[in-house]
Amino acid sequence: MCGIAGFINFQEADKLARMAMDAEAHRGPDSRQSWTEDNVTFAHLRLSIIDLDHRSDQPFIKNGLVMVFNGEIYNYKELRARLLEIDASLEFRTDSDTEVLLEWYRLKREECLADLIGMFSFAVYDPTAKTLFLARDHFGIKPLFYTFIDNRLAFASELKALVNIPGFNRTINRVTLVGAMTYLWVPGNETMFEGCFKLPPAHYMQLDLSNPSLQPRIKEYWRPETRVVHTDEKATIETLTDCMEASIRRHMIADVPVSSFLSGGLDSSLISVMAARTGVNLSTYTIGTSEEDKKVEKMPADEKYARMLADQFHFDHHEIVVKANIIDDLPRMVYMLDEPIGDPAALNTYLICKAARENGVKVLLSGMGADELFFGYRRQRATLLATRYQRTPAFLRKSLEAIAALLPVKAFGKGIRIVRWLKRFLSFAGLSPEEAYMRSYSYYDANELKELFRADVSADFGKLREQHKHFYNENGYDEPRNKMCYTDMHLFMVGLNLTYTDRASMAASVEVRVPFIDREVVQTALHISGGLKYKKKQQKYILKKVAEKYLPHSIIYRPKASFGAPIRSWISNDLKPLIDELLSERQVTARNLFNYGYVKKLIDEDRKGIADHAYRLYQLITVELWLRRYADEPAVPAGPAAVYEQA
Template sequence: MCGIAGLLNLDRQPVDAGLLQRMNELQTHRGPDAGDTYVANHLGLAHRRLSIIDIASGQQPLVNADQSAVIVFNGEIYNFAALRDELERLGFRFRTRSDTEVILQAWKAWGKACVKRLRGMFAFAIWDFGSEQLFLARDRLGIKPLFYSLINGRQLAFASELKGLQCLPRFDRQLDDRAIADYFTFGYIPDPKSIYAGTHKLPPGHTLLLERGQTQPAIEQYWDASFADPVPVRDQRQLQDELIERLREAVQIRLVSEVPIGAFLSGGVDSSAVVALMAGLMERPVNTCSIGFDVPSFNETEFAEMVARRYCTNHREQTVAVDDFGLLDTLASLYDEPYADSSAIPTYRVCEQARKQVTVCLSGDGGDELFAGYRRYRWHMLEERIRGLVPAAIRKPVFDLLGNYYPKLDWAPRYLRAKSTFQALQREALAAYLHTVSFTPEQVLRQLFTPEFNRRLNGYRPLAVFESHQQQFDGDDPLSLIQYLDMKTYLPGDILTKVDRASMAHGLEVRVPILDHEFLGWANRIPSHLKLCGREGKYLFKKSLEPHLPDAVLYRPKKGFGVPIARWMRGPLADTLRQRLLRGHLQSLGIFNHRTLERLADDHIRGTSDHSVTLWALLMFESSIRRSLSGDQEAAA
């Protein structure tokens, strides 16, 4: 794991070496072991290194043996040894044992098609001296981040994190109105947008190529998740065995490391599966770590301990206070743009704990997306059956009436809180799923913004994010569609962003075997009825794991990695909430309706409604924007 940055001056003026160094220093946390820059007239590349493989000779920026190209790279390529053998047979020479040099020579051999040969997680930039081409690429699922900006039409700048760009003197800090609407809908800003109108994320599975004489980069997609061509199911047991073998192989190739390696163990199905397979592949006990909370209702450590005992892992557990809201501003400095998933707090703590023991950690991220583990999938499919039974001419007015007039019983038992379900049933499938995952319902979103800001949006609806992805979906069933939408939005925008920033803040590399693109490609072809079977999500995944994990881990109710933000904002954070939302920086932006902010805060603090998700999003927005507009990029450097 590393941090990369670079500048290409399109007017061919020399790169400011001091400025490039500054960009690099702001990402030191991503690579605390080493850092260097490379300047060749109008090009500059920078790199921060967390040494994992080829510690002795893998320094970057790296120039290839014939001095024809230079690279900076963040990530790990798991099939680099096989690619190296192939390239050597083609006549290429190597000076290091690193995967970095393999990527560089693969570029020379196969051009931009080289990315299709790489198996791993990556974000890299290559400058080819002969053709004067700048080539950027991001891995298929978006495990590693990459931001870029075309500044004043004269300079292309890129970095692993936004803070690497924010220090540039001509960096455009104009906020993107549509990104703001997206943020308050999703809780994060989906690719390719960033919070700034002039800065973008390179989307997962895409490349960027800027050739000599061009002033606009060409963005091209080289991979997408496919749900076509389902696997024929003749023998479910055989399919279960194949699942385990494929996942075991994905885990095994991620065990190569010259530094201590371990795994997160939350006690959930996915992390437990990874630990179980690691234990069968490693000669030494697996190093595992978990976070426990000092409130029993949030604590899952008994299940982590169950798995640790079964596999005799070297297990470490740390109990932290569930009221750990002091990280609010720290998180804003890590994520650089508004990010509202409150589970970033325990994720930060578990990464902090893991780094005391290991430098590389395997995680179970991706299991819910691949095998339909989220509860919302079950509810969406139930709603889809109702939509199929009740004609739209009847369904829309009936459920519109119920959705509008049924009370929002946030305080009541779950079975009485039907308002959101009624509101979803009045919508078609795509809009209904957006309503389900939204941080802020659409009608509240309009009230949240000022009339002037709503006019600036000019009719834009965040539903457009889902609609654009739906056009590329190649499956044929509604469950696969929402899995695909999550793989394109929630997975890179929320889950993988959360883990990348939290782990890099502590100099920890996290590898995600369940998101191996070959395993994912096979898993996507499993028929939907074997993923969500009745009320059981991850059906085939759990059945496959029965020989490896106890039923108490596999079949217990799913619990999120959450924190009690609703309680915080009625108690210790209530004054902070009022200060920052009603008397702070938000009032100067001209974006938010003060009366709506006041109503949301008052209703929540009094306990008459639960607006905690929207209010947390507002707090994180305020903290992030305050730091951004004040030019503060120092905190996470």
């Protein structure tokens, strides 16, 4: 796991490389190197996981090719054996996946990507052919930002490594800003800046550096099959079990100890127990909430379940109580995340990774991805329930909606969760399935966005709507459960969960691995019928049946608990002064993005307990902090557009 950067056709590229390495230093504390030839400069920071020897440091140069690589290729040993079968005279000078990846690329060029199982972003320069090749893994687990400034290209693992390049375009991309407010995270492959992009998951970029125009060619190299193959319950349990066990074995490959997140819920518990069964002495990490925060907001009893599982399976267990100094930690977290992300789970991830790193841990396993793939979110079930609600007599629906409008979401300093859930459900219960699903995890509808923004953002919101409709409707499935899973995999998983996990973990110099988001596991999951993902009123039904082979019943069938933080307690207490400062009339008016009257309404309703606006307010202060750190400088024109091709 590492940080990479590259600069093509830039003057003073060595200086830019040093700046990039300074910005990404947390991603690779074990080695820091750069390389320059012709008009190409590569920079690399290494967190050594496989082959710890400095012979595997990067940029990696061998027989005329130069590579910078961030990630892990889990099947590299198999690929190395195949390379030696093809050419027995091939010599390896390291035991790393880096060298195997370079040789596999040399053999197959862009077709090498079809054989890779892992998480990666990498660049290869061929000085003889004057070509540059960049690629990103199948699901976007590892990031790759890029920008063109005139006929120059810069790329990096993190946005912060690019923003200070002379000529970088700091014009705010309004579509992504509207997306950041709508979802609390940035959807798609654009960034908060016009002219700066993310290489999409499962895509590569090719450039002919002998062409002065430096026109990129970007092509999709993989797309999962979306057809139902697995409908028999017993056979599917066996198939999924075998697939998960193989993924866990791959994800345990390392030359340092591998530890695990452990929330005490189904996903992380299954990952942890399966990992321990490979024969390692597993250390696990759980995050808890202080008693003071629990007074305002009821939090899941993760510590109890995690402790129980750790005792049963003899894990070396570590429990971390969240004691975030949120006033100081939030601005730092906003900077580390590169984008305004209004989900405080990022801070939890950082705190766990920081504590693990202090114990010498470099690698943590995570249960991320299971909810997206196996129908595990409450909003997925709520969207199904909405179709039944629409068949309820109109007078009953109107009566319920009238009563709900009068109920407070907070009283006597404590949140009323059932009322909060009810109001949320009613906000989308009358919509079509696709519209309801988007609204179930949106924080504003089109009319509310009109009130929030000073400018007319209807066209920007329209682009978000079309993007969501595309993923929901054009995926080959004919029933809503798999439609929702597919949409979540492409939007929510990539835009939020993988984004904050990478930045927050790497901020602590820790690699997080996600065995559920494995190419073979994902493909298997997308072949499973929706009827096996939600059955007998059980979400993640088929995964729970697999888990029965490994976990106690009390863990598998405990109430759903999200990986969250006491955000409502923070908004009511710790963050109150920051809200008053950052969302004051003077500040909001000077920024000229949002209508102060509407912002003031959100603050007042939340403090009076009329409505729950905690996440909206958290994102509003997050956006202001992000703008101060990233955007408060003059803008310049954007560079050329890329040419996209589908597989």
